[in-house]
Amino acid sequence: MLNSKLENLISFLKTKKILIGTHDLVDLDGYASCIVLKYVLNHHFNIHEVSLFFTEFSKGTSQFLEKITKLFPGFDFSCSSHADLSSFDLLLLLDMNNLNLVKINGKEAVPFIYIDHHVESESEYENNLSSYNITLNNYSSTAEIIFDICEICNIILPTALKWLLISAILTDSGYFKYGNNHTVITASKLLDNEIDIQQVFLLMKSEEDISKKVAKIKGLQRVRLLREGNYLIGVSNVSNFEASVANALLSIGFDVSIILAKKKAEYRITMRATKQICMKTGLHLGKILGELSILSGGNAGGHDGAASLNGQENQEEVLEAIIGKVKEIINA
Ligand SMILES: [Mn+2]
Structure with missing residues (x-):
């Protein structure tokens, strides 16, 4: 399927002026995918009017970039944070499937295409050229x-780009915890003589912020334990680092974690579930939050074991509905 989609996409892109970008708080997967795709379009398909655009980087991405720039001093990892959309024909949005997640002025006016691995979003936009989406x-x-695109096209990537891809795969798959066979096989193809996995681990190790540690401890102090048979659900709240708190709850023994974080004008609910509970019960956090996003007046997205929702309204109702839905599924 990727083969035929790719062929159509490439022939469509041939004559276009393209801007490649990803969601705000750019993570390694978004960053690496954009950089490598630009390389592929430039070097393999001779499409040269391609620019990159990134908004704010996540802390992890910034730390990683600092280190990898030192490792490959000759390689240009830089990118622009300003883009005048009026000079482009097309936006290629990677690692996201909801236009709201990208912060570029005037984005509504430009045709766009997604290349992504998240569950398809409910939102439809007039300017999405959906037949070209690769989701x-x-x-x-x-x-x-x-990487599969590179393989289909027999592209041999420079070592620095392989570093980016392997690091992105490790982060997004939670070091294979959320991955499948394809994840491990892809990683093994990327690891050649020039890349040592221990060196990659070292580069990805980030200094843990003291405020993140405090958030995790507070999250644990406030946790509400709900027991459903042999399953444990943890519900808590923090102001920041909700994803880290959600992960921390799983690591101490909860099967599902639900973390509420109140932001300025909105609230965010972040959830995690173990692979085991998802596989045994069919629990899919991305679907649960997707369904409740309408009630929240916001948007949601994610996978079976990791998902989040940004809402403006009905905070308590949404939270209770999530808990109810999780109980219903795991008791079914
Ligand atoms: Mn991703």
Whole structure:
């Protein structure tokens, strides 16, 4: 399927002026996928009017970039954070499937295409050229899709780009915890003599922020334990680092974690579930939050074991509905 989609997409892109971008708080998967796709379009398909655009980087991405730039001093990892959309024909949006997640002025006016691995979003936009979208939710990262594109086209990537892809795959798959066979096989193809996995681990190790540690501890102090048979659900709240808190709850023994974080004008609910509970019960957090996003007046997205929702309204109702839905599924 990727083969035929790719052929159509490439012939459509041939004559276009393209801007490649990803969601805000750029993570490694979004960053690596954009950089490598630009390389592929430039070097393999001779499409040269391609620019990159990134908004704010996540802390992890910034730390990683600092280190990888030192490792490959000759390689240009830089990118622009300003883009005048009026000079482009098309936006290629990677690692996202909801236009709201990208912060570019005037984005509504430009035709766009997604390349992504998340569950397809409910929202439809007039300017999405949906027949060209490549959305494969059986992939654990967009980087794997981009690598498959390289393989289909027999492209040999420079070592620095392989570093980016392997790092992106490791982050998004939670070091294979959320991955599948394809994830491991792709990683093994990327690891050649020039890349040592221990060196990659070292580069990806980030210094843990003291405020993140405090958030995790507070999240644990406030946790509400709900027991459903042999399953444990943890509900808590923090102001920041909700994803880390959600992960921390799983690591101490909860099967499902639900973390509420109140932001300025909105609230965010972040959830995690173990692979085991998802496989045994059919629990799919991305679907649950997707269904409740209308009630929240916001948007949601994610996978079976990891998902989040940004809402403006009905915070308590949404939270209770999530808990109810999780109980219903795991008791069915
Ligand atoms: Mn991703």
